[in-house]
Amino acid sequence: MRKIRYHEQQPPAVGEAVEVAESILWIRMPLPFILDHINLWAIDEGDGWTLVDTGIKMPNLQRAWEKLLAGPLSQKPVRRVIVTHMHPDHMGLAGWLCERLNAPLYMTAEEYFVGRSLTLGRWDKAPPEIMAFFKRTGLSLAEQELVDKAGYGHFADTSLPPPAAFCRLRDGMTLNLGAQTFQVKVGRGHSPEHACLIRPHDGLMISGDQLLPKISSNISVHAMEPEADPLAEWLDSLAEMAQLSDDTLVLPAHGLPFYGAAVRAKALIAEHEDRLNTVRALCRTPQRAIDLLPHIFKREVVGRQILLAAGEATAHLHYLRERGELTFEDDADGVRWFSVPSS
Numbered sequence: 459m460r461k462i463r464y465h466e467q468q469p470p471a472v473g474e475a476v477e478v479a480e481s482i483l484w485i486r487m488p489l490p491f492i493l494d495h496i497n498l499w500a501i502d503e504g505d506g507w508t509l510v511d512t513g514i515k516m517p518n519l520q521r522a523w524e525k526l527l528a529g530p531l532s533q534k535p536v537r538r539v540i541v542t543h544m545h546p547d548h549m550g551l552a553g554w555l556c557e558r559l560n561a562p563l564y565m566t567a568e569e570y571f572v573g574r575s576l577t578l579g580r581w582d583k584a585p586p587e588i589m590a591f592f593k594r595t596g597l598s599l600a601e602q603e604l605v606d607k608a609g610y611g612h613f614a615d616t617s618l619p620p621p622a623a624f625c626r627l628r629d630g631m632t633l634n635l636g637a638q639t640f641q642v643k644v645g646r647g648h649s650p651e652h653a654c655l656i657r658p659h660d661g662l663m664i665s666g667d668q669l670l671p672k673i674s675s676n677i678s679v680h681a682m683e684p685e686a687d688p689l690a691e692w693l694d695s696l697a698e699m700a701q702l703s704d705d706t707l708v709l710p711a712h713g714l715p716f717y718g719a720a721v722r723a724k725a726l727i728a729e730h731e732d733r734l735n736t737v738r739a740l741c742r743t744p745q746r747a748i749d750l751l752p753h754i755f756k757r758e759v760v761g762r763q764i765l766l767a768a769g770e771a772t773a774h775l776h777y778l779r780e781r782g783e784l785t786f787e788d789d790a791d792g793v794r795w796f797s798v799p800s801s
């Protein structure tokens with residue numbers, strides 16, 4: 459199988475920027491997770507900058523932005539801030555940055571409204587409909603208690619509310635950024651309406667989390683929309699990515715810039731298909747989402763990771779359920795068991 463090929467440019471230090479392609483600066487910010495960084499981009503419009511993504515809400519990132527604004531970005535004004543999707547590592551500082559720069563925010567509507575609402579709602583104890591979702595996945599009573607005690611709606615810990623107004627990005631629209639033209643390509647499954655930016659004249663793509671070189675983006679059913687089927691949307695989006703030319707330089711939010719978008723998209727599709735096959739085989743006897751974890755994840759799932767992992771397992775179960783390959787039954791304790799229907 460063909461492999462992706464990395465661009466030769468190495469990442470910049472925090473607070474610095476390097477040109478990775480014609481008129482595009484690469485910026486890196488730290489993240490306090492196992493995934494320890496995010497890539498951000500500054501597009502040179504000729505007489506100004508467009509920033510793409512902002513980093514998570516942490517004081518050291520604001521200091522890094524100040525260093526960039528006093529250094530490599532200092533010669534021209536920032537004309538706008540584009541956020542690919544509402545996850546805190548991407549949207550977290552948009553509220554501060556747009557105000558600090560007096561620049562408008564550009565996002566798709568679903569990302570903006572979901573992101574904005576998540577920064578506003580908070581519960582000290584998890585609401586019953588949220589607890590019901592985790593119970594259905596088969597979490598132990600001790601794990602359920604942890605969810606309950608932690609409360610629900612911690613989004614604002616890592617993301618500021620975005621600005622009160624925004625400019626809407628739509629799938630397929632052309633964005634004129636000064637001297638440059640980009641096209642918006644929407645992908646779904648990882649988040650509601652994720653925007654990628656494609657520069658048609660050289661095929662370059664700022665991919666956000668829609669196409670990453672090493673890791674597989676999280677595709678989860680979330681407690682907020684417990685019957686969703688995000689994996690179908692994700693696989694559709696990857697199938698579109700698999701049409702891209704091998705010459706496309708992909709600028710991902712995590713990892714290194716690379717060539718080989720189609721190769722990578724196909725490898726990710728194959729990874730999910732493997733997992734789906736595992737789930738099909740396991741469900742010959744009834745399974746809860748939680749039962750799948752040791753079979754579909756290579757790494758051991760520890761601590762609070764179990765919540766995301768349960769959501770990701772549920773995404774695979776729902777994909778098969780929506781295609782008629784699995785049925786389910788809720789037991790007296792509210793736990794959901796999925797199985798291959800008896801013929």
Ligand SMILES: [Zn+2]
Pocket residue numbers: 543545648649667
């Ligand atoms: Zn994301």
